[in-house]
Amino acid sequence: MFTDNQDDTSKHSRVCIITGANSGIGLEAAKQISDKGYEVILACRSESRGKKAENDIKDLNPSANVKFMKLDLGSLDSIRHFVDDFHATGKPLHVLCNNAGLETSGYQQTEDGFEMTLGVNHLGHFLLTHLLLEDLKKTAERGEDVRIVVTASEVHNPKSPGGDRGVPAHIDLDNVMVTDPDSYDSWLTYKNSKLANVLFTYELARRLKDSGITANCLCPGFIPETGLLRDISMMRRFALYLVLPLLKWKGVVRTVKDGGETVAMVATDEKLKGVSGKYYVNTEEKESSKESYDKEIAIGFWKISENFVKLDEKYKIPAVM
Ligand SMILES: NC(=O)c1ccc[n+]([C@@H]2O[C@H](COP(=O)([O-])OP(=O)(O)OC[C@H]3O[C@@H](n4cnc5c(N)ncnc54)[C@H](OP(=O)(O)O)[C@@H]3O)[C@@H](O)[C@H]2O)c1
Known part of the structure; x- marks a missing residue:
């Protein structure tokens, strides 16, 4: 944890939190976003891997303002601790990149008993976003550009290459989460978690309309x-x-x-300022799957997600009717 209490938020550069920033796409996005002058918080579950990422970025760019902070998205407690640690820094928040993700080979559970893939890829980020929303709102109220970016995947779409393999992705509101290890299909569960990412982003964009905070998702x-x-x-x-x-x-x-580059573009590109509720593949805006636009599923799934993470009333974002 690092602390840096400052009352005058205007002294800060733009601040971005990115999850899963110690590896792959998240690490690369963190480098690129910090190269643009952002202060980047590397929200990672492993201290050794997170600190290594911090050092690797600083080796490439000694003036990079990046810092590891511990976050395990498979633990609701860890998410709450992360948010407390972030608040203790006194920093404002401009961009939240919900990027971490995994696909497990067999059935696994998070600390709170959720199936791991849905638990980390969707539910962990769902709670994190709600707990950081006040921070984002405060920044937006100062008229600054504030964004939530979600790394989804084309495989959420049954009409995409890869997405067309196996049972099509679908959020069944009567059976959102796999609980029987014998019926576990890791590919289907991963695709469903990515559909969950897109449904969540669009519903978030609707609920945050006129708040000054945008929400977009992407496939890298x-x-x-x-x-x-x-x-x-x-x-x-x-x-x-x-x-x-x-x-x-x-x-x-x-x-x-x-x-x-795709994550960094959606997170920082000037031309996307004010743009919300969109899906990007590589660097182009694209249509997502038919189901991802289904508002009834999105609202039902949102409610179920609120119940899963036991979201306190004070954090709830009302649906737009
Ligand atoms: N690679 C692709 O072809 C592809 C295509 C479409 C979308 N995506 C999406 O891109 C995102 C990044 O994936 P990637 O391809 O860069 O894979 P990656 O190299 O495995 O990176 C995934 C990151 O997520 C982190 N993570 C996993 N479980 C976590 C947890 N419980 N708490 C916190 N962080 C956790 C990992 O941390 P650890 O090192 O601790 O495991 C890692 O930093 C994912 O959302 C993925 O679904 C990837």
């Missing part, structure tokens, strides 16, 4: 060199090994630098 592209696929089954690893040359030849495979 298919980037097999990150750590995301580290836990996939041997069978999927082998299938990927077979198709990778073809995908590279077709130009589908992107680099970590490209993926980081």
